[in-house]
Amino acid sequence: MVKFSKKLEYALISLRHISNAGDEVTRVRDISEKYSIPHDLLAKILQKLKKENILASSQGINGGYTLSRKLDEIPLSELVSVIENGTSIVECMHDEDNNCLINDSCTIKDPLSKIQNEFENILKTKMISDFV
């Protein structure tokens, strides 16, 4: 019902690891082996983080990842929006034309939207550094 995906967990673990590595570059394999995360899956996650400018990458035989921004400046909400497919908590009942099925006076949608907002606010106040 409300559950973070494995991908988000993998991202947090990786950021923690890379952060601890300091200036040394971290290879995907380092993380994938240490925490038993599938290599190819993890690779794609880190690639996304690079696009979002959370990580910096260097290619080549000695390549790998380092942090690109400070973790206390990145809210969890940003990580979530990069990793997860932006699905809304409210996917209420409507027909093809997006009209509410409880005609005229639907009182369900609004309170649900509110809950969504409150939840997102929580995510905004948590910084990645809180997890490291």
Add this chain to the structure above:
Amino acid sequence: MVKFSKKLEYALISLRHISNAGDEVTRVRDISEKYSIPHDLLAKILQKLKKENILASSQGINGGYTLSRKLDEIPLSELVSVIENGTSIVECMHDEDNNCLINDSCTIKDPLSKIQNEFENILKTKMISDFV
């Protein structure tokens, strides 16, 4: 990532409808037809609500459902726990013996648990009557 299930939505719509019907019993078919909800699916949802003593049912040819408790005394969290399969937001990495894979100093699990708690608190403060 965080999304209520259709079932929860169906439950809210039903409670709203049954509440508006007052003392008259409401049949599953009434709701299912009016809001285009699959009959059999809805039936099972209402059965669960009966078990939880949110609804009262009468069997037989003139049977149906009425409210069993006041909606302003039922928090959304209760409805969620009845409808959804209690999945936790935190399903962190651990081996078979439930030991964290980030040995010794896992800092990921706790903040995630906190988020879970904050979210659940939101659900506790919303009463079903807020949706009706």
Add this chain to the structure above:
DNA sequence: ATAAAACCGGACTAATATAGTCGTATTTAA
């Protein structure tokens, strides 16, 4: 140069969770 190891990205498959269906029993008013 070349091999190796990384990064990149799309298409594919597998596993899981959600949504919905079906068959059958039980109750009860008419």
Add this chain to the structure above:
DNA sequence: TTAAATACGACTATATTAGTCCGGTTTTAT
């Protein structure tokens, strides 16, 4: 006794998530 309703459990279908595979590009030690 029959029709219409709840009640229950097993089943199937669909959608989402997790993970795999493959072909490619870039970099660098040798």
